[in-house]
Amino acid sequence: MCGRAMKNYIGALDQGTTSTRFIVFDAAGHEVARHQLEHRQLLSQPGWVEHDPIEIISRVDEVIAGALRAGNLSGNDLAAIGITNQRETTVAWNPRDGRPWHNAIVWQDIRTDEAVAGLESRHAFIRERTGLPAASYFSAIKLQWILGRVENLRERAERGEALFGTIDSWIIWNLTGGVNGGLHVTDVTNASRTQLMNLHTLAWDDELLSIFDVPRRMLPRICPSSDSSAFGTTRSDGPLGAEVPIAGNLGDQHAAVVGQACFAPGAVKNTYGTGNFILLNTGERMVPSSSGLITTLGYALEKGHPVFALEGSVAVTGSAVQWLRDQLGVIKTADEIEPLAASVPDSAGLFFVPAFSGLFAPYWRADARGIIAGLTRFHTKAHLAQATLEAICFQTRAVLDAMVRDSGVEIAVLKVDGGATANNLLMQRQADILGVPVVRPVVSETTALGAAYAAGLAVGLWTDVASVQRQWKADRQWEPSWSADRRDAVYDGWRKAVDRAVGWVDHAD
Ligand code: ADP
Numbered sequence: 198m199c200g201r202a203m204k205n206y207i208g209a210l211d212q213g214t215t216s217t218r219f220i221v222f223d224a225a226g227h228e229v230a231r232h233q234l235e236h237r238q239l240l241s242q243p244g245w246v247e248h249d250p251i252e253i254i255s256r257v258d259e260v261i262a263g264a265l266r267a268g269n270l271s272g273n274d275l276a277a278i279g280i281t282n283q284r285e286t287t288v289a290w291n292p293r294d295g296r297p298w299h300n301a302i303v304w305q306d307i308r309t310d311e312a313v314a315g316l317e318s319r320h321a322f323i324r325e326r327t328g329l330p331a332a333s334y335f336s337a338i339k340l341q342w343i344l345g346r347v348e349n350l351r352e353r354a355e356r357g358e359a360l361f362g363t364i365d366s367w368i369i370w371n372l373t374g375g376v377n378g379g380l381h382v383t384d385v386t387n388a389s390r391t392q393l394m395n396l397h398t399l400a401w402d403d404e405l406l407s408i409f410d411v412p413r414r415m416l417p418r419i420c421p422s423s424d425s426s427a428f429g430t431t432r433s434d435g436p437l438g439a440e441v442p443i444a445g446n447l448g449d450q451h452a453a454v455v456g457q458a459c460f461a462p463g464a465v466k467n468t469y470g471t472g473n474f475i476l477l478n479t480g481e482r483m484v485p486s487s488s489g490l491i492t493t494l495g496y497a498l499e500k501g502h503p504v505f506a507l508e509g510s511v512a513v514t515g516s517a518v519q520w521l522r523d524q525l526g527v528i529k530t531a532d533e534i535e536p537l538a539a540s541v542p543d544s545a546g547l548f549f550v551p552a553f554s555g556l557f558a559p560y561w562r563a564d565a566r567g568i569i570a571g572l573t574r575f576h577t578k579a580h581l582a583q584a585t586l587e588a589i590c591f592q593t594r595a596v597l598d599a600m601v602r603d604s605g606v607e608i609a610v611l612k613v614d615g616g617a618t619a620n621n622l623l624m625q626r627q628a629d630i631l632g633v634p635v636v637r638p639v640v641s642e643t644t645a646l647g648a649a650y651a652a653g654l655a656v657g658l659w660t661d662v663a664s665v666q667r668q669w670k671a672d673r674q675w676e677p678s679w680s681a682d683r684r685d686a687v688y689d690g691w692r693k694a695v696d697r698a699v700g701w702v703d704h705a706d
Contacts (some may be wrong), residue, residue: 204276206469207653208264208441209645212282213449214303217253219260220645221268221275222387222606226668228642230268232260239300244307249298253364253603254371261436265666269422272439279433279445279652282364284390287339289415290367296374298347301364302339305377309333309342319408326405328389328396328492332473334393336363337409343381344410354415361415363387365446372436372443373429379431383417384446385503389494394419394485396492399503400489422447423498423651445651449644450474451496453614456647457638458669459495460662463606465597466643469617471519473511473593477600477608480504487557488599498654498662507604509558509596514589517551521585522553527578535620538582540697546571548694549584556699559599566701570694586623589705591691594685610674611635614643621673628675631683636674 206229211218215290234256265271277488285304290297302308311331314324318339323331333339340361344350353359362370365387370379388394388401393411395402420427428443437509447455450468454476457466462480467473478495483505485492495506502591513520518534521527528534549554552565569581611633617623618637628635640646653659677684 232263279648317546452647456643
């Protein structure tokens, strides 16, 4: 009981694109309880993806209460909570009645593609100021759309009747009192993905606000990602039933950087899910990319000490495995790909470029389509399974090569997390194709853990990042087993296959 009296636990709320989870960690960084629930994806038109903000708040309340119950804990056992969230997703709400003015527009939503094209003369400026390419992916253009869609919303915003936030802001406003004095805040990593923040000053930018026609009054206050007071305290009549400091807040990929203890320049993590998300710590240096990567904030655990990163995403990785399962019926579950692929020594010259919707970083070829190249009568579904796993690894290598080119930083080891890292053959191939060791940590929930660390650092449960670094433990490491000649020859094959995939359609449709 004495441990509990000392509030030796931290709660992490991970509000993701498809589900919300609350995980309680102890001071050793071990999970002690969790609860997770999905929410609806509202797909009313092609290209539109929305979430109901009220439903998300209900899920937040339910998963917090559920995890506390599961761990036989109360809010009073928690020293603090940290929040991590799907990035870029945009909410506008009325602080007088707590109702959203519109459903949340999710990061994947592409309804604003045309509006982005209309800003072409400002694209270079936007990239220089924000580190991000102008795209429907980021919040500013989504907010502009909501402001144009809801009658008089701009005027209302000027009068204080409409607030903007990414999902973290919406959750914190609700947990800290909502209509009764809820705090309107965000952290610098989430703010960096709105495309309204100046990456050089880490403040809202008047010129960007004017390009997107967003009233400054509706924006949250930008805070460091780890702070004992900036994000306020939960209300005792809320789901925690106690006043608990909200002391950490980071966008999900940034939280994973912290959860993976990627604190040194050159440290890099790759999350293998439906797609892959790769972030390289570039330290205090903001590295512009000439290879189609995003220059972004890594994290800012201390005020005035931002740590920057290069980011690259690959659209189709785990979803190529789903394609083998659902469209081809080659496997029944995602796990089955590993024994199937392992039944042959290699892909025997077969290459699969899963460019289902073009190729993203670092290729940026919307005119690419998927191909399977090098087929002979000899090949079987086992070779296709190998080629699918290799495609995940080749695309990761292409992003990492671009990161090395842009930053001049050499990569010593790749830290991995996400659902597909359960596949040991995939991890071995990744090491083979990169020529760099790949290491998977004991705690696979790196995103939630990163939010917990941000909160725990602020309230003193962990004293400094060095103590977090010491807690990070490897579960398993894979060493490259291919010779440099073999690695180069195989990667050449991939490049040839990519050459055949690009230009397949005249334009992106
Ligand atoms: P997300 O958070 O993007 O939903 P997860 O981290 O839960 O994704 O990972 C799920 C993805 O990983 C799916 O696309 C699935 O096809 C893939 N996956 C799951 N298990 C394996 C496996 N053993 N081998 C390869 N891919 C896998």
